[in-house]
Amino acid sequence: MFKERSFKKISSWLVAIFMMLNIFMPMNTSAANNKEDSNVKTINIVTLNDYHGIVKESGKDVGISKFIESVNEFKKENPNTIVLGAGDLFQGTALSNLNYGAPINEMVKELGVIASAVGNHEFDWGVDRIAKWAEEGGYEWLASNIYDKKTGEPVAWAKPYKVVEVDGVNIGLIGLATPETAYKTKPSNIEGIEFRDPIKSAKEWTEKLKSGDIEEGKVDIVIALTHLGSIQDKNTKEITGEAAELAKANLGIDAIISGHTHMTVAGEVNKTPIVQAYKNGRAFGNLQIKYNLDDKKVSIKPEVIDLASQVKELKESEEGKKIVEKYEKASASKLNEVVGHTKKDLTHKRFEGPSLLGEWVCEVMAKTTKSQIAITNGGGLRRPIDKGDITVGILYELMPFDNTLVTMEVKGSDLKKLIENGIGNDKIGWVAISGLKVKYDLKQPFGDRIYDIKLSDGKKIDMNKYYTLVTNDFMAEGGDNFDFTNAKNKIDTNLPIRDALIKELKDVNTISVDRKNYLESGIKPQAKPQPKPQPKPEIKPSPKKVIYTVKSGDTLYRIGKKYKIDYKTIVKDNGIKNPNLIFIGQKIIINLN
Numbered sequence: 107m108f109k110e111r112s113f114k115k116i117s118s119w120l121v122a123i124f125m126m127l128n129i130f131m132p133m134n135t136s137a138a139n140n141k142e143d144s145n146v147k148t149i150n151i152v153t154l155n156d157y158h159g160i161v162k163e164s165g166k167d168v169g170i171s172k173f174i175e176s177v178n179e180f181k182k183e184n185p186n187t188i189v190l191g192a193g194d195l196f197q198g199t200a201l202s203n204l205n206y207g208a209p210i211n212e213m214v215k216e217l218g219v220i221a222s223a224v225g226n227h228e229f230d231w232g233v234d235r236i237a238k239w240a241e242e243g244g245y246e247w248l249a250s251n252i253y254d255k256k257t258g259e260p261v262a263w264a265k266p267y268k269v270v271e272v273d274g275v276n277i278g279l280i281g282l283a284t285p286e287t288a289y290k291t292k293p294s295n296i297e298g299i300e301f302r303d304p305i306k307s308a309k310e311w312t313e314k315l316k317s318g319d320i321e322e323g324k325v326d327i328v329i330a331l332t333h334l335g336s337i338q339d340k341n342t343k344e345i346t347g348e349a350a351e352l353a354k355a356n357l358g359i360d361a362i363i364s365g366h367t368h369m370t371v372a373g374e375v376n377k378t379p380i381v382q383a384y385k386n387g388r389a390f391g392n393l394q395i396k397y398n399l400d401d402k403k404v405s406i407k408p409e410v411i412d413l414a415s416q417v418k419e420l421k422e423s424e425e426g427k428k429i430v431e432k433y434e435k436a437s438a439s440k441l442n443e444v445v446g447h448t449k450k451d452l453t454h455k456r457f458e459g460p461s462l463l464g465e466w467v468c469e470v471m472a473k474t475t476k477s478q479i480a481i482t483n484g485g486g487l488r489r490p491i492d493k494g495d496i497t498v499g500i501l502y503e504l505m506p507f508d509n510t511l512v513t514m515e516v517k518g519s520d521l522k523k524l525i526e527n528g529i530g531n532d533k534i535g536w537v538a539i540s541g542l543k544v545k546y547d548l549k550q551p552f553g554d555r556i557y558d559i560k561l562s563d564g565k566k567i568d569m570n571k572y573y574t575l576v577t578n579d580f581m582a583e584g585g586d587n588f589d590f591t592n593a594k595n596k597i598d599t600n601l602p603i604r605d606a607l608i609k610e611l612k613d614v615n616t617i618s619v620d621r622k623n624y625l626e627s628g629i630k631p632q633a634k635p636q637p638k639p640q641p642k643p644e645i646k647p648s649p650k651k652v653i654y655t656v657k658s659g660d661t662l663y664r665i666g667k668k669y670k671i672d673y674k675t676i677v678k679d680n681g682i683k684n685p686n687l688i689f690i691g692q693k694i695i696i697n698l699n
Contacts, residue, residue: 145399149272150184151329152177153383153391154217155192155365156225159202159506160386161209161430166414170213171426173387176413177217178423180392186273189217192365192382193225193283193333196239198488200441200502201433206231207239209433215243216425221268221279224249225333225365226287229295230507237263248281248331251307253300261299267311269322275397278315278325280308280359282332284348284366285689288658293583303689304334304348305355312357326397327360327404335367336382345375351684353378361393361406372408381408388414441499446611449618452491456484456535460625463490463504464538466617467607468624472540474606475513475599477576478561479542481524482603483586484535486578496611505604509578514593518559518569524588526556529625533686534586539624542567547630552663557630562622578603584659650698656688669696 154177163169168176181187191214196207214222224247228236240247240263250266253259260266268279282304287296308330318324334348345353349364353375364371364382370389371382383391394407413420454463464487468480489503516524528537530548545558559567567573572594579598581588590596611617654665662685666673677685679697688694 147273147275147395147397147399148184148186149275149277149395149397150180150187151277151363151393151395152180152187152189153192153363153381153393154189154195154219154387155333155363155383155391156194156368156385157191157196157210157387158194158198158227158385159196159207159210161199161201161433163417166388166417167386168388168413168417168420169426170209170387170430171422171424172417172420173390173413174213174216174423174426175421176411177390179421180390180411181218188270188272188277189219190279190331190363191219191222191245192331192363193223194227194365195222195225197227197230198386198503198506200499200506201437203502203506203508204437204440205433206235209429211239211243212429213426214239214245216423216429219243219245220270221246221248221281221331223247223281223331223333223363223365224252224264224283224287226284226290229287229291232295233261233263233299248279249283250281250311251285251302251304252283253302255298255300266307267315267320269315269320269325274399275327275395276322276325277395278311278328279331280311280315280328282308282330282334282352284333284335285687286335286366287333288690289585289587292580292585293658300690302691304332305352305357308352308359309355309357312359316358326402327395328358329393330359330362332363333365334362335369336362336364336371336380337367337369338371338373343373345371345373345380348687349380349382350375351687353380360404361395361408363391363393370410372410374408379406379408381410383410384414388412441497441502443498444495445498445501445608446496446614447616448491448493448496449616451493452619454484454487454490456487457532459536460623461487461490461536461538462619462621463487464536465540465622465624466619467603468538468540469619470607470610471511471576471603473610474601475511475576477513477541477574479516479521479573479575480540481528481575481577481581481588482538483528483578483581483588484538485586486580487538498608501604501607505602505607507580509580509603511576511599511601511603511606512579512582512596513574513576513599514582514590514596515572516575516590516593518567518571518573520589520592521567521573521575522556522559522569523553524590525559525625526553527586527588529555531586536625540622542624543626544624545626545628547628550630553667555630557628562624587659587661589659589664652696652698654694654696656690656692656694658690660688660690662688665694665696669698671696671698 160167247264249264285301336347336349361379368385370384381391383389396405452463454461472480543560546555662673
């Protein structure tokens with residue numbers, strides 16, 4: 107009896123112990139996992155770029171109220187989230203432009219943006235406006251490569267970097283602007299400002315942040331907050347552009363936030379994540395960061411959260427609705443005014459070729475100033491105009507830059523060069539002209555593609571004669587690398603092109619225009635072979651070398667032409683990887699034989 111009772115007693119104890127193990131082992135395992143999880147911090151960095159002043163919902167543009175709600179919902183689901191801007195936020199629509207970006211700045215404040223890169227369009231209303239936005243919006247501009255020419259120091263209205271602590275992790279943000287700003291905005295807007303090599307600036311500040319050579323001490327993660335462009339191939343997923351070149355420099359940057367090129371980008375270059383969230387608030391970007399406090403390992407996943415495809419289902423923010431209503435009410439009577447009508451769609455796709463819209467705009471420019479020729483950049487026309495009523499609001503969206511008409515006299519040879527710069531230019535798009543008949547062959551080398559140029563009445567352009575011309579003030583000052591330095595009698599009328607279009611529409615009421623084909627593609631006739639000259643004794647010249655310093659508006663082609671050498675020789679002699687990317691102040695060796 108004793109043995110049996112003893113066995114039962116022991117068995118009862120074993121069952122009890124087993125049950126206790128079953129109960130407590132999962133808790134111990136969970137506790138271990140919780141400890142492990144607590145050492146891995148998850149942080150999200152939400153990004154917005156190239157928002158371009160979108161206030162109201164329209165088509166694929168979700169507008170302020172839905173954009174705010176979408177980002178804030180993401181923040182609620184992901185507590186350790188910060189929001190950053192990547193430039194070109196304010197300028198681009200009538201409601202924003204008429205109020206100098208104020209509605210967008212209110213949106214930025216509502217989103218809780220803590221810092222932003224500086225885009226080229228941030229300069230459209232002057233530097234003072236940039237500083238005011240930051241003060242009123244409660245964030246900081248970051249730009250490590252924008253310098254004051256007088257002091258030789260970074261500009262006072264932006265910081266090179268910012269350190270932000272999120273859940274015990276110190277994140278260093280380095281601001282970088284695109285050097286293209288030097289010719290993508292009016293020179294007068296950036297007077298006294300220098301845009302330095304972003305890679306060199308990034309190297310300097312990455313080293314300081316990672317070594318602790320800053321007031322805040324050593325950081326755990328370095329993010330480049332930039333307005334550098336990037337493009338991702340839809341098939342291969344390969345990423346190219348300025349942001350990709352930064353990643354290839356292998357500086358120790360953990361991730362790059364991109365902008366400028368209005369593309370959807372989410373991938374890696376050289377194991378460095380890059381993100382860009384399309385344009386106009388149709389998406390927002392996110393860098394999901396996992397950081398291990400023990401071994402300091404970091405992994406970052408770039409992603410783009412699409413909003414455009416679900417615009418109708420998105421919820422609205424009450425605060426966002428108030429912002430929209432406030433500025434709609436203030437600007438309604440002006441923007442809704444119908445100033446004319448068009449019987450046809452005025453089409454425009456600046457990277458695809460000459461457009462009907464571009465021709466009409468140039469015709470109005472020439473008519474207004476009584477000039478023989480008009481020329482404007484395709485990038486200055488920001489939307490097509492659909493058949494039907496044309497309102498003031500539509501014209502603000504078409505021409506949001508407040509550009510003015512500038513008249514001058516231009517020599518025939520320079521006129522040819524100007525148009526050559528705007529034909530099939532994949533960086534700036536196609537130029538628009540009127541008053542000329544130009545034939546070109548894109549299969550010919552740059553600088554030699556125009557083979558016939560006449561006035562609209564059929565008279566051949568005399569390369570030594572001067573012609574009256576009108577353009578916009580952006581181009582007149584060298585924007586998009588259009589060179590008007592040799593022009594005579596240059597006069598800024600101070601008349602906004604938008605106002606000239608409004609007057610024309612009010613005068614004629616209804617327009618019905620057809621393509622004039624001022625720019626016409628063709629095949630350049632082959633030159634007749636010249637008789638071969640008798641060979642002369644070869645005289646080998648002594649080699650000469652010139653050190654050239656790159657100036658504003660320079661291109662390798664233009665430098666080569668100045669010294670009468672092929673720009674490809676300059677590329678080879680200097681080991682230049684990207685012929686389209688040179689910087690002001692860069693030293694270039696010119697070998698003259």
